[in-house]
Amino acid sequence: MKKTLLLLLLGLFCTQYLFAQTKTWAGTTTDWHSDANWNPVGVPTASDEVIINTATIDPIISSSVSAKSINISVSGALLTVNSGATLTISSIVGPVLQISNGGLTNNGTLLVTNTNPTEVSQEAAILLTFSAIINNTGTITINGGANYGIRMAAATINNQSGGIITSNGKEVIRFGDSGAILNNNAGATFNGTSPATAITLIPGKLNNNGLVNITGSLELYNSNSRLRNLGCGIIKMTGDYYTQSNATTENDGLLQIDGSLYNSGSTSNDGVIRANAYPTLTNLNILVNNNAANNAIFTGSSFKLSAIQGIFRDAAATISAGTYTSNNNTFIPGNFPGGSYILYAKISYESCTFIVPFSYIRTPTRRYVKTIGTGTGDGFSWANASGDIQAMINASSANDSVWVSAGIYKPIADASGNVNPSNSRNKIWYMKSGVKLFGGFAGTETSFAQRDFKTNKTIFSGDVDNNDTNTDGNSIAETYTDIQGNNVYHILAIINCDKNTGVDGITFTAGKSTGSSVSQTVNGFPLSSVYGAALSINASFPTIKNCIFIGNDGLFGTTYHNNTNGIDTVRINNSYYLNNRGEQTGGMFIHRGHTFVDNVVLFNNAAFLSNNYRDGGAISVSSNMQAGKTIKFTNLTVVNNNSLTPKKTITADGNGNISFINSIIWNETPVAGGNIFNALDDGTLTSSYSILQNSGAGGSWSGNYGIDGGNNYDGDPLFTNISDIDGADNKFFSTDDGLSLTGCSPGVNTGTNTNTFTTDITNSPRPYNNGVADMGAYERQSVPTLTTNPTNVTVNKTVVCPGNTVILSAQCSVGTVTWYNQATGGTAIGTGNSLNQSPTSTIVYYSACEASNCKSERVATTEIIVTTVSSNISLTASISGTAIYASSTTITATNKVLATANAQYLANNSISLNAGFEISTGAVFVAKATPIAACN
The missing domain is CATH 2.160.20 (Pectate Lyase C-like)
Structure with a gap:
């Protein structure tokens, strides 16, 4: 076929x-x-x-x-x-x-x-x-x-x-x-x-x-x-x-x-x-x-x-892209985002009409703001800066930016634009999707690289009734107790904004939320007065960077993050939360949605109401957190925050997946059982590569810190100066800040480089010198000065008469030998590779290597026995307690060492245990022929 x-x-x-x-x-x-x-x-x-x-x-x-x-x-x-x-x-x-x-x-x-x-x-x-x-x-x-x-x-x-x-x-x-x-x-x-x-x-x-x-x-x-x-x-x-x-x-x-x-x-x-x-x-x-x-x-x-x-904007030439003026041959683009486009020119002459496409790069527009408008006030240059932040935000399109010079700014209108609302606490600024808001300028810069936000403080204040305590004249509420009267419910709102939206280089202070909800519509969203005294984020995914939140008083957090059904991420980077209070959370309240927090310091924040500390002094992850959402904290420094047991400094609730990586949680109130209240339902909490107070790392792990992801430490992080957190230059974001790490900190070179930022909170390289990242917000910018333990620790005599001198000896490869008479604590009794001591009772000495405030572990000497030394000793009486017999020649024993005894026979020449000598069960007995000189 x-x-x-x-x-x-x-x-x-x-x-x-x-x-x-x-x-x-x-x-x-x-x-x-x-x-x-x-x-x-x-x-x-x-x-x-x-x-x-x-x-x-x-x-x-x-x-x-x-x-x-x-x-x-x-x-x-x-x-x-x-x-x-x-x-x-x-x-x-x-x-x-x-x-x-x-x-x-x-x-x-x-x-x-x-x-x-x-x-x-x-x-x-x-x-x-x-x-x-x-x-x-x-x-x-x-x-x-x-x-x-x-x-x-x-x-x-x-x-x-x-x-x-x-x-x-x-x-x-x-x-x-x-x-x-x-x-x-x-x-x-x-x-x-x-x-x-x-x-x-x-x-x-x-x-x-x-x-x-x-x-x-x-x-x-x-x-x-x-x-x-x-x-x-x-x-x-x-x-x-x-x-x-x-x-x-x-x-x-x-x-x-x-x-x-x-x-x-x-x-x-x-x-x-x-x-x-x-x-x-x-x-x-x-x-x-x-x-x-x-x-x-x-x-x-x-x-x-x-x-x-x-x-x-379109090939049919029906949607205008802006204004073209032929007499000066100038095009002013309309309100559409920066980026690359194909635009269309409509050209008509004689009997011909052409629609001509051409490629056009709309450079993002930059607008300028000063505390008082200058020149024309159109905001297109520092010379013609606007005095109205909200007007410049409103005039911007996606990828545009607003540069705000140093100074004190307060909201001037509510979300509807009313400058005289019946409730002045509704005054607010609000972002537009894709717009970037930058502070920290002197007001003369021509390039972004010239900005110095550490020196040029752009301050957004909620003190619209101008009566807060301001003893130092800087118009910053150093603590929430400086707030007086009727401050705004929220300083800034970010609502219905995409991931290209950003806020950078702003100090937020003196916002005050309320315990009873009042709402106004912002960007089509009903914003309640209880959420976020400084910053309220709803249905948005901004990046907040180089900001300071200080002296705000809220209900649900100084910053509030709520992204129901959001698929993108809120990012808080390189920022400080200082001296804020909230009835539910003093620092950040994360209600729903993915949130990544990197290089952030939370210091001295409190959840406090009616003289009682409440949950989440620094951070709260809400019980409403949805399953599958990721909340990741990397290189945090969380110090001196207050809350009430059992809620603690950090509250972890809901169904999200929470992680702490390369972070330090220390010196919190209270500390018993760790500083996280782990109330997760179906979510997970994992801690790794972190210094965690009372976590039991290396021993009995505390479940309050979730799963032990490994490489954790429970001990003093050894900050440079916890009592001066902005350092000698009185500027945050600096390498001299008090919460930076000393060279011997256990957090130096002990973090992980995986998924960490390439710079720290001071914009210094992380890791230093291409090494291993540090824990906490600060990356030490020099080699660690970790000391090794002392070696060759000896004493020239182990049995001496009262008042005799012994010579203590030790060596350190780094640092100075420092001597102590107790294993921990106490004060040093001297320094040096050798030290003379005259003990009056039996004792053990300890040596440590110390450099600056860095200290190694203490290493013990051999026990030094202080007792009278005789010539020939003959022992016949029974011994029931602690006894030391030292002879410069011989000891002859026919006695009994009873069950309750702890006895040592030490002789220079010999010890004879003759007939009749007996050791009862339970007794401790040592006989040692050892060099012993007679007492002088």
């Missing part, structure tokens, strides 16, 4: 080519479809080669026909494809359609395909020579494959109104001499796609009054090459445009070049040209420049520029 099928297929294949014929037109009528008009008799099929070599009676195609190839080879011969008819020509050998001297008129559909997958020199799907002509009002589709679409010399293509020619190939069309002409008339379309150069004139003439749209470049190769884009003609190309030496380009319409324009010949423009780059040319009208500045999008005289009807 398989053999039969194979033979049948081979037979069919052979039959097809066995009957392929060359058909010559011999018509006595014009009917292509008549068998009698062909020699040999029969209408050509797709496998037949067709020759038309007579001009006596020209063939006309009135329905669908096919041929393998067609050659029209005599002057005056004309093939016509009527409207509604289709001629399909396809061959693996080109040219598929060849016309020499004759012509083809297409009013229907002509499909010409060269199926040869291999490039053959000079081969084309259509070859036109010797006065050949094609007139088209229908549709011609040419596929040259690996070869040319069209090659022509001394021939003409007239694409008339309504005609569409589409040519694809190695080149769309190649002109071979000055007699090769393509006339693409008004209403006609010529399309083409090639991998490189689409149209080459070497030489030739291209006259366009319609639309030419090609993928690739266009080149006028030599003299007698000429392109004329006439009237309202449009020529578009994705590549470059070349006018070589002695070639000529004349443009009266639109020449739209995605690449660059090169001119070594003659190029004149009396229309519109758009290109990436321009050579020297004669411009009598308008050039459109890609990626140009707002005052250089167009090149032309002011008279010609008046033809520009506007710049738009």
Whole structure:
């Protein structure tokens, strides 16, 4: 059966080519479809080669026909494809359609395909020579494959109104001499796609009054090459445009070049040209420049520029992109985000209107604010700074920024813009999605790198009734007790804003939420007065950076984060929470949604109400936290915060996944059982690479810290100066800050580098010197000075008489040997590699290596026994208590050491235990021959 099928297929294949014929037109009528008009008799099929070599009676195609190839080879011969008819020509050998001297008129559909997958020199799907002509009002589709679409010399293509020619190939069309002409008339379309150069004139003439749209470049190769884009003609190309030496380009319409324009010949423009780059040319009208500045999008005289009807966001030119003024050739972009765009210029002159796309980079707009507006107050420069923060935020678009100089600022209106609301506590600032708000400027900077936010404090204060305690005159509430009267419920709200929204370099102080809810609508959201005294974040994902939250008094946190159903993340970076209070949480209250907190200090915050400390002095993660949400705290320093047992400094509740990494939690009140109240439902809490007070790390782990993720430590982090947290320069964000780590801190070089920031809270490198990251918000910027334990710890005598001197000896590879008379605590009794002591009772001494305030572990000497030393000793009486007998010669014993005894016999020469000597069960007895000198 398989053999039969194979033979049948081979037979069919052979039959097809066995009957392929060359058909010559011999018509006595014009009917292509008549068998009698062909020699040999029969209408050509797709496998037949067709020759038309007579001009006596020209063939006309009135329905669908096919041929393998067609050659029209005599002057005056004309093939016509009527409207509604289709001629399909396809061959693996080109040219598929060849016309020499004759012509083809297409009013229907002509499909010409060269199926040869291999490039053959000079081969084309259509070859036109010797006065050949094609007139088209229908549709011609040419596929040259690996070869040319069209090659022509001394021939003409007239694409008339309504005609569409589409040519694809190695080149769309190649002109071979000055007699090769393509006339693409008004209403006609010529399309083409090639991998490189689409149209080459070497030489030739291209006259366009319609639309030419090609993928690739266009080149006028030599003299007698000429392109004329006439009237309202449009020529578009994705590549470059070349006018070589002695070639000529004349443009009266639109020449739209995605690449660059090169001119070594003659190029004149009396229309519109758009290109990436321009050579020297004669411009009598308008050039459109890609990626140009707002005052250089167009090149032309002011008279010609008046033809520009506007710049738009859409190709239909219905959505304005801003304001264009022709008399000064300036474009002011509208309120749309910064970034790269394709905009559209509408240009009308004479009877032509063009919609010209061009690439445009909208540089994010920067607006400036000072405490008092200056100049025009439009906010476009420091000299013309606005005095209204909210107005500048409102005027901004996504990716724009607002720069705010140093000084004291207070909200001036509520969310509706009312500057005299019935309740002044509703005054507020609120962000706009994608806008970035920066503080910390002197008010003269020209670049962001010049900003010094540590020195130039931009202070957002909630003291709208101007009566807070301000004894130091800095208008900062150093503690929440400075707040007096009716301060605002929230200083700043971030509502319905995306992840590109940012706040950076602001000090927030003296916000005061309330225990009874009052709400106002902000960005379409009902904002309750109880959430976030300084900052309330709702349905938003901002980044908060380089900010200080100090002296705020709230209900649910100084900052409040609530992102129901949010898929992105709130980020709090490089910031301080200082001396804030909240009835539920003093620092940050994380209600819902992903939250990442990095390089943050929380110091001396309290959850406090009616003289009672409450839950989450520093941080609370709400019981409403959804499952699957990630709350990650990395490189936190949490110190001196207050709360009431059992809620503690940090409350972890809900169903989220919480982690503490590279963090320090220390000196909190209370500390029993650790400083986290772990009330998670189905969520997880993991602590790793952290110093955690009362965690039991290394011993009995406290479950309040969740899962022990490893590499934790329960011990003093050894801060530089916990009583001066802003250091000697009185500036936060500095390396001298008191919560930085000493060189011997157990937090130095003991964190993890995984998923940590590359800088710390001071913007110093993390890790230092490409090493291992530290724990806490500060990265020590020098090698650690960790001391090793002392070695060679000895004493020259182990048994001495009262008042005798012993010599203590030890060595330290780093630091100074320091001596103590107790294992922990106490004060030093001396320093040095050797130290003389005169003990009065049996004692052990301890040595440690110390450098600055860094101390090693203490290493004990051998016990020194202080007792009277006799000559020969004879013991006969029973011993029941503690007793030491020391002889400079011998001891003879016939006594009993009872069960309750702890006795030592020490002799320089010998000890004799004679008959009658007895040791009862339970007694402790030592007999040692050891060098002992008699007492002086």
